Amino acid sequence: MYIHKKGYGVIATVIIIAAVIAAAFFLFVPIKLIQTLIVIACSALVFWSFTFFRVPTNRVTTIEDNAVISAADGEIVVIEEVEEKEYFHDKRIQISIFMSAYNVHVNWFPINGVVSYYKYHPGKKLFAINPKSSELNERNTLVVKDEQGREVLFRQIAGVMARRIICHVDKGANAKVGEEFGLIRFGSRVDFFLPIDSEINVKIGDKVKGKISVLAYLRQQDNKTTRQQD
Numbered sequence: 001m002y003i004h005k006k007g008y009g010v011i012a013t014v015i016i017i018a019a020v021i022a023a024a025f026f027l028f029v030p031i032k033l034i035q036t037l038i039v040i041a042c043s044a045l046v047f048w049s050f051t052f053f054r055v056p057t058n059r060v061t062t063i064e065d066n067a068v069i070s071a072a073d074g075e076i077v078v079i080e081e082v083e084e085k086e087y088f089h090d091k092r093i094q095i096s097i098f099m100s101a102y103n104v105h106v107n108w109f110p111i112n113g114v115v116s117y118y119k120y121h122p123g124k125k126l127f128a129i130n131p132k133s134s135e136l137n138e139r140n141t142l143v144v145k146d147e148q149g150r151e152v153l154f155r156q157i158a159g160v161m162a163r164r165i166i167c168h169v170d171k172g173a174n175a176k177v178g179e180e181f182g183l184i185r186f187g188s189r190v191d192f193f194l195p196i197d198s199e200i201n202v203k204i205g206d207k208v209k210g211k212i213s214v215l216a217y218l219r220q221q222d223n224k225t226t227r228q229q230d
Contacts, residue, residue: 003053006166006183014049018042048101052185055106061178061211068198069177070213071110071154072190074099076206084193087117087143087153092193093200095215097208099188107182107190108210109144109175111152117143118171123158140167140182144175150218153193156184178211194218 003011025038062069078096083089099105123138138158145151156165167182175181184190192215199217202208208215 001054001056001058003050003055006053006185010185011046011049011053015046018046052101052105054104055180056104059209059211061108062214063177064214066218067111067201067214068152068192068194068216068218069108069110070097070208070210070215071107071181071192072097072099072105072208072210073103074190074208076202076204076208077189078191079200079202079204081196082193084153086119086141088151088193091196092153093196093198093216095192095194095200095202097190097192099184099190104210105184105188106180106210107156107184109177109179109181110154110192110215111144111146111175112177113144113146113175115142115169115171115173115175116145116151117141117153118167118169120165120167138165140165142167142169142181150195152218155191155193156182157189157191158184192216 019042022039022042025035029035029038074097076095077098078094080094081091082094084092084094119141121139121141140156141153142155143151143153156167158165164185165182165188166184169175169181194216195218197219199219201214201216206213
């Protein structure tokens with residue numbers, strides 16, 4: 001495990017703020033109990049800032065024929081048929097993963113292929129668990145097309161706590177399942193839009209792991225699972 005480079009500035013800021021608050025209480029509030037509680041609270045805040053930007057290094061990417069692998073850690077909060085209005089303009093199966101402030105917030109490619117579409121949308125800061133956040137919140141939409149011409153759309157969505165969506169790729173980039181493509185700071189969500197005939201492999205309430213959990217299969221086939229070491 002290591003700390004994502006995009007977190008260095010945030011962590012440094014949190015440490016400085018925590019140190020200033022703790023010092024102020026020690027100077028101006030000479031009550032031992034209060035001082036102790038403040039030190040505990042500031043230490044917890046610093047510890048959380050480190051854990052938020054953690055990047056697991058011991059995960060083994062699941063490689064499985066026709067599989068769509070989870071791009072994020074979190075909980076499945078939506079599985080439903082919807083009209084996808086931005087790119088496909090037809091019926092798709094939506095799978096949404098809610099990422100709490102305690103999840104790893106790095107995002108990884110769910111399939112191999114080429115990024116055939118990318119667009120950033122400024123927007124609101126609704127709670128990420130709100131269904132309307134998929135269309136109204138700040139978000140990045142990416143589509144990856146595999147070698148068979150199949151496309152999967154996935155969307156990074158900022159939540160009420162999120163302050164920045166980071167994406168390292170653009171249209172035309174090569175996508176390799178399990179490779180990092182971005183990061184969302186603080187509580188957020190990732191939506192997937194899959195073909196209607198996809199075989200769904202998760203259910204509402206499931207906890208999923210990025211790079212590991214299979215969300216769905218693009219078609220029903222005899223799949224053989226192998227593993228690829230990071």
